[in-house]
Amino acid sequence: MKPMIVFFLLILASCKPTPVPLSVSNAQQPHDPVKETIIDGLSRPWSMVFLSEDEVLLSEKDGDLLRINLRTGQKKVIRGFPQDRFDTLLFRKAFSKPRTFPASLPDSTKVTYNAGILEVLTDPDFQNNQQVYISYVAKGEGGTTTKVIRAKLQKDSLTQIQPLLVATPFSEGLFHYGGGMAFGPEGKLYITVGERIFNELDEPVLPVAQDVTDRRGKIYRLNPDGGIPDDNPDFGPDAVPGVFAIGIRAAQGITLEPETDQLWFSEHGTRQGDEINVLQAGANYGWPVVTTGGYRGMEYEPPTIEGAEFTDPIWYWLQTVAPTGLCFYTGNEFPLWKNNLIVPGLSRGSLWRIRLEGETVKSLEELFVDDRERSRKAVMGPNGKLYILTEDLQNRTNGKIVRIKPE
Amino acid sequence: MKPMIVFFLLILASCKPTPVPLSVSNAQQPHDPVKETIIDGLSRPWSMVFLSEDEVLLSEKDGDLLRINLRTGQKKVIRGFPQDRFDTLLFRKAFSKPRTFPASLPDSTKVTYNAGILEVLTDPDFQNNQQVYISYVAKGEGGTTTKVIRAKLQKDSLTQIQPLLVATPFSEGLFHYGGGMAFGPEGKLYITVGERIFNELDEPVLPVAQDVTDRRGKIYRLNPDGGIPDDNPDFGPDAVPGVFAIGIRAAQGITLEPETDQLWFSEHGTRQGDEINVLQAGANYGWPVVTTGGYRGMEYEPPTIEGAEFTDPIWYWLQTVAPTGLCFYTGNEFPLWKNNLIVPGLSRGSLWRIRLEGETVKSLEELFVDDRERSRKAVMGPNGKLYILTEDLQNRTNGKIVRIKPE
Numbered sequence: 001m002k003p004m005i006v007f008f009l010l011i012l013a014s015c016k017p018t019p020v021p022l023s024v025s026n027a028q029q030p031h032d033p034v035k036e037t038i039i040d041g042l043s044r045p046w047s048m049v050f051l052s053e054d055e056v057l058l059s060e061k062d063g064d065l066l067r068i069n070l071r072t073g074q075k076k077v078i079r080g081f082p083q084d085r086f087d088t089l090l091f092r093k094a095f096s097k098p099r100t101f102p103a104s105l106p107d108s109t110k111v112t113y114n115a116g117i118l119e120v121l122t123d124p125d126f127q128n129n130q131q132v133y134i135s136y137v138a139k140g141e142g143g144t145t146t147k148v149i150r151a152k153l154q155k156d157s158l159t160q161i162q163p164l165l166v167a168t169p170f171s172e173g174l175f176h177y178g179g180g181m182a183f184g185p186e187g188k189l190y191i192t193v194g195e196r197i198f199n200e201l202d203e204p205v206l207p208v209a210q211d212v213t214d215r216r217g218k219i220y221r222l223n224p225d226g227g228i229p230d231d232n233p234d235f236g237p238d239a240v241p242g243v244f245a246i247g248i249r250a251a252q253g254i255t256l257e258p259e260t261d262q263l264w265f266s267e268h269g270t271r272q273g274d275e276i277n278v279l280q281a282g283a284n285y286g287w288p289v290v291t292t293g294g295y296r297g298m299e300y301e302p303p304t305i306e307g308a309e310f311t312d313p314i315w316y317w318l319q320t321v322a323p324t325g326l327c328f329y330t331g332n333e334f335p336l337w338k339n340n341l342i343v344p345g346l347s348r349g350s351l352w353r354i355r356l357e358g359e360t361v362k363s364l365e366e367l368f369v370d371d372r373e374r375s376r377k378a379v380m381g382p383n384g385k386l387y388i389l390t391e392d393l394q395n396r397t398n399g400k401i402v403r404i405k406p407e
Numbered sequence: 408m409k410p411m412i413v414f415f416l417l418i419l420a421s422c423k424p425t426p427v428p429l430s431v432s433n434a435q436q437p438h439d440p441v442k443e444t445i446i447d448g449l450s451r452p453w454s455m456v457f458l459s460e461d462e463v464l465l466s467e468k469d470g471d472l473l474r475i476n477l478r479t480g481q482k483k484v485i486r487g488f489p490q491d492r493f494d495t496l497l498f499r500k501a502f503s504k505p506r507t508f509p510a511s512l513p514d515s516t517k518v519t520y521n522a523g524i525l526e527v528l529t530d531p532d533f534q535n536n537q538q539v540y541i542s543y544v545a546k547g548e549g550g551t552t553t554k555v556i557r558a559k560l561q562k563d564s565l566t567q568i569q570p571l572l573v574a575t576p577f578s579e580g581l582f583h584y585g586g587g588m589a590f591g592p593e594g595k596l597y598i599t600v601g602e603r604i605f606n607e608l609d610e611p612v613l614p615v616a617q618d619v620t621d622r623r624g625k626i627y628r629l630n631p632d633g634g635i636p637d638d639n640p641d642f643g644p645d646a647v648p649g650v651f652a653i654g655i656r657a658a659q660g661i662t663l664e665p666e667t668d669q670l671w672f673s674e675h676g677t678r679q680g681d682e683i684n685v686l687q688a689g690a691n692y693g694w695p696v697v698t699t700g701g702y703r704g705m706e707y708e709p710p711t712i713e714g715a716e717f718t719d720p721i722w723y724w725l726q727t728v729a730p731t732g733l734c735f736y737t738g739n740e741f742p743l744w745k746n747n748l749i750v751p752g753l754s755r756g757s758l759w760r761i762r763l764e765g766e767t768v769k770s771l772e773e774l775f776v777d778d779r780e781r782s783r784k785a786v787m788g789p790n791g792k793l794y795i796l797t798e799d800l801q802n803r804t805n806g807k808i809v810r811i812k813p814e
Contacts, residue, residue, distance in 0.1 A: 030437040030743045032762065032769070319725035336437045336743070355439065357777075362439070365772035370764075 030335060031406035033367060038070050038387070042399030045389040047119040047325060048379050049132075057132065057153070058389075060399065061116030061376075062088040065134065067156055070401065080151070080158035081117075086137040086144045088116045091174075101175050102198045102296075111175050115144060118179030118252075119325075123224060124187055130154060131224070133164070133189060135179035140170035146177040146193050150224065164226035165242070167193040167215040180254040180325065184221070185261035188229055190244065190279070191220040192251040192265060199249075199288045200270070200300035209247050209287045210305050212239035217287065219245040219254075219265070219279060233282030247285035247310065253325040253377075254279070259339050266323035266343060267313070269293035274321040275313035276343065278359055283311040292316035315354065315361045322346035325377030329353075331384035333406050342386065344375030349393040351375050373402070437742060438813035440774060445477050445794070449806030452796040454526040454732060455786050456539075464539065464560070465796075467806065468523030468783075469495040472541065474563055477808065487558070487565035488524075493544040493551045495523045498581075508582050509605045509703075518582050522551060525586030525659075526732075530631060531594055537561060538631070540571070540596060542586035547577035553584040553600050557631065571633035572649070574600040574622040587661040587732065591628070592668035595636055597651065597686070598627040599658040599672060606656075606695045607677070607707035616654050616694045617712050619646035624694065626652040626661075626672070626686065640689030654692035654717065660732040660784075661686070666746050673730035673750060674720070676700035681728040682720035683750065685766055690718040699723035722761065722768045729753035732784030736760075738791035740813050749793065751782030756800040758782050780809070 043063030048056050054071045057078070065078040091113065100112050115137040123131035130153045138147035148165040151158035167177075176194030184190055195209045195217035209217025212235040221232055221244035228241050235243050253266035263279035273293020277285060288295070289302045290310050317323075322345050329337040341354040349372030353365040373390035380386055386404045391397065450470030455463050461478045464485070472485040498520065507519050522544040530538035537560045545554035555572040558565035574585075583601030591597055602616045602624035616624025619642040628639055628651035635648050642650050660673035670686035680700020684692060695702070696709045697717050724730075729752050736744040748761040756779030760772040780797035787793060793811045798804065 032743065318727075336439065353772075360777045362777055363772055363774045364776060365760075365770055367770045369771060370767045370769055 031333075033334065033404050034407045035368065035371065036403045036405055037400050038403050039068055039073060039075075039401040040398055042066075042389075042391075042401070044116065044391055044396060045376060045399040045401065046117060047121075047377055048387065048389055048401065049120055049122050050379070050382050051122065051126070053381075053383055056401075057120050057122065058401070059117040059120040059134065059136075061118070062092070063117075065117060065120060065158075068401070076156050078153070078156050078158060080161070082136075082138070082147075082149060082158075082161060084138045084140070084147070085117070086115045086139050086174075088113065091115070101173050102201050104201065113174035114177050115174040118146070118177065119181040121181050121183065121189075124183055132158070133181055133224075134158075135177075135181055135191065137174075137177055137179075138166065138170075140166075140168070142170040143172040144174065145170045145196065146179050148181065148189075148191055150226070162226060164189070164222055165191055165193075165220060167196070169215075171196055173197060176250040178248065178251050180252045180265065182254045182256050182263060184263060185256065187224065189220075189222045189224055190254055190263055191222065192248060192254055193218050193220065194248065194250040194252075195287070198270075198296055200295040203300070205303070206305075207288050207303070209249060210284070210289065210308070212236060212243060212246060215240045217246065217248045218243050219248055219251070221281075235282070244281060245279060245283045245285060247283075247287045247289070249287040249291075251277075253323060253343070255325075255327045257328050257339070258330055259328075264314075264326065264328075264341065266326050268322055269316070269320075270296045272316075272318060272320055274317045274323050274345075274347075276315040276323065276326070276341065276354065276361075277311070277313045280311060284308055285313075286310035314359050315364075320347045321350055321352070323352070324375070325379075325389070327378045327380055329386060330380050331386055333384065333386075342378040342388075344378050344388055344390075346374055346376065348372060349374045349390075351378075351388060367404075373400070438740075440741065440811050441814045442775065442778065443810045443812055444807050445810050446475055446480060446482075446808040447805055449473075449796075449798075449808070451523065451798055451803060452783060452806040452808065453524060454528075454784055455794065455796055455808065456527055456529050457786070457789050458529065458533070460788075460790055463808075464527050464529065465808070466524040466527040466541065466543075468525070469499070470524075472524060472527060472565075475808070483563050485560070485563050485565060487568070489543075489545070489554075489556060489565075489568060491545045491547070491554070492524070493522045493546050493581075495520065498522070508580050509608050511608065520581035521584050522581040525553070525584065526588040528588050528590065528596075531590055539565070540588055540631075541565075542584075542588055542598065544581075544584055544586075545573065545577075547573075547575070549577040550579040551581065552577045552603065553586050555586075555588065555596075555598055557633070569633060571596070571629055572598060572600075572627060574603070574625075576622075578603055580604060583657040585655065585658050587659045587672065589661045589663050589670060591670060592663065594631065596627075596629045596631055597661055597670055598629065599655060599661055600625050600627065601655065601657040601659075602694070605677075605703055607702040610707070612710070613712075614695050614710070616656060617691070617696065617715070619643060619650060619653060622647045624653065624655045625650050626655055626658070628688075642689070651688060652686060652690045652692060654690075654694045654696070656694040656698075658684075660730060660750070662732075662734045664735050664746070665737055666735075671721075671733065671735075671748065673733050675729055676723070676727075677703045679723075679725060679727055681724045681730050681752075681754075683722040683730065683733070683748065683761065683768075684718070684720045687718060691715055692720075693717035721766050722771075727754045728757055728759070730759070731782070732786075732796070734785045734787055736793060737787050738793060740791065740793075749785040749795075751785050751795055751797075753781055753783065756780045756782060756797075758785075758795060774811075780807070 178192035178194035250268040271294035585599035585601035678701035
C-alpha cells in the first residue's frame, strides 16, 4: 500500500487532529510545456522587461520601444527615442532585399543586419526613479556602433537621456553589436559589446577583442550613471574605461543567476562555437585566439597572445544555435526546471533548457522542435511565468510574445 | 489555501469516513535522474533481456553470452555458443591495436571493428518454450557476416540451435552488421542487417541497400522459426526472402512502442545523418540515395533509382550521435518520461530522451552530459526500471549495467 494511502487511513481511523504534512500540498503533477501566443504583430522583438504584473516595456529591433499591456493587448510607442538611432526601416527601404555580410563570402556563411534597438532594462529601483537603460545601434561618423543610454520614463516618453557607453569606432558592417545588458547583484550595469568586424577576414594584427585599448569585443561594468566602479578589474593603464572582461565575439545575452548572484552570458561562434559562459572579473574568453568552433575564413590562423590566459566556456554546442537572451527559470509551473538556464537560439528557431549543478551542465533539452520560431529572448515575469520573444523562422515577420505554460 | 490542505482539514473536522482520493496517492514529486552501477567488468555489453525480476541474459560483443543475477552480481557463461562465431579476442590478439576501417581513409573517419555477439532476445512465450534468439557475427568463406539463430536455453546451455538468417555474402570488412532484433506485436521477429561495405568507397552500380536481390542493408521480418510470413511486403520475385524494408545503412537498434504497436529503429549515418525511423512494411529508407547527412567519401554522388520512393526519418541529428539500442520508457519513476524514446549513442557517450506525440518529436533531452559513457543499449526491466549498457568512453573497457533512477 502506498504511504499516502496509509496516511489517509490512519487519519480516518484515529479521528484525532493530526499535523498536516505540508509537503503533500506541494506535490505537483509534472506537465510538459506548451506555447500560448500573448501578443503578435511585433517587428522583430529583441528585449522585454516587466513594469508590473501586466505591463512590459519591449524593444523591437526593427521597430519601436513599446509599452504593452499583456492583458488587454494595448501597445503604446514610447516617444523621445534618440535621433541618432540607426533606422532599420529606412535601411530596408533602400535595398530590394536585406544586405548580408560579409560581402566577400558565399551566401550560406553570411549574416543579415543586426542593427536596431537592442536591450531594454529597468533600474532595480525603477518604481521610485523610473530609470530605464537601452542599448541600440547609433549612427556616427563612419557608420554605426553599439550605444547605451539611461533615461527617465515619464508619460510614455524618454526624458533626461544620458549616454553611458558608445563603443566607438563607428564602422560600416551592420553586425556583431552585442548589446546585452543585465544588472549585477551589487547594482552595477553589465553590457556586452561585439567585435563589430569579422576578425578572420579583416585580420587586424592584434584582434580587437584582445586589444584592451579598443572598445569592441568586451564586456563592461558601469555604475548606473555611467561612472566606472572603483573595484573593476585592472586591464592596465591603456585599457578603455569600464572593461570587465575581454575576448568577446558577438555576445548578445547576459543574465543574473538568482541563486548564486553569478552572471552568465551567451556567445555566438562563427562555424559552430556557440557557447554559454560564466562571467568573471578580468577574464579573457579567448576570441579569436581560442574558440570551440571554427573560423568563417577557413584558412585563418589566429595570432598568439603572449601571456594570455583564457577562460573556458561552461558549455558549447556541436551544432549552430546562435544563443541569445538567456534567463534562469525561477517559476513553479515546471518544478524540474527550477534554476535551469533557458536559452533561445536564433539559428533554426531553437529553445534550450539547460540543467545545471553549480557550473556543471547535467543535461540539455531542446524544446518545441516541431514548432520552431526564431527566438531572441527568454524572460521570467514577476508572476513566475516564462515568456519568450519570437519571430517567424523563415521571413522574420510577426514578432510575438509567447508564454510557455504547463500543458 | 491549497486544495489539498482544505481536503485534510475537511477530514479532520468531520471525522467521517471519506472516500480516499486515489489520485493524490499518485501525485509524484518529479526528480532528476542519476546513475547507479549495478554490474561492472563486462566486455563490451551489446544487449540484455530480462529472464525474471533479478536475472538477465546479456550479450558481450567481445565476450560471452552471460546469465547475470543483478541482485547478487553472479555471472554465468552460457555454454554451447555456435562455433562459427567470429572470435573478437583472437582478432584483438592478432593485432597490436584494433584495426580500423576503411583503410583508405584518414584515421578520424574510420570505425573500429563492430564484430562480436550482438542482440539477444527471449521468445514472447519464453517461460514455456525457453527459446532465445541471438544475432552475432559468423565466419564463413570469404569473411564474416550477420547471422541469427534460435536456440533453447537449458541449464545455461544453448541447445537445439537453428539458424534463422545468414546475411550472405561473407566479406572482409568487420563493420556495418546491424544485428538489431525485436518482436513485433504480432509475434514476428524483426532483424536489421547493415550494408556490410562503405558504399561510397566501393561504389557498386546498384547500392546493396537498394538491391532487393542482396541480403545486406535490409530489415527482415521472419516467423520465430525462420519461415517467411505470408503477409510480408512484396519486393518482387527476385527479392531475397523475408525482406520487410530496404535502404538501410547500419541500423543497430529496433524496438516496439507499447502504446502503438509500432516498431522504431535507429540508423547510423556516416557524416552526421544519424536518424530515428518508424518501421513501415515495404518502405525504402533511402540509403545511399538520400541521407540527412553527408558521405564518407566526400565526392560521392549516389545513383538515381528509377521509380524509388523514400521514407523520411522521424528525426535526424545535426551532430554525430551513433544511436543504437533504443527503447520506450514505460516506468513510473519519471512521470514525464512516459512513452518517451530513450536512445543511447556510441559517439561521445550520449544518452537521449525523445518526447513524442505520435510520430512527431516534441523535444529532445541529452542526459548525463557531465558523465559520458559509451552507451549501447537501453532496456526497461519488468519492474519498470530503466537500465543502460555502457562502456568506458575512451578505451571501451569496463562494460557496465547502469540503472537510471530518480535522484
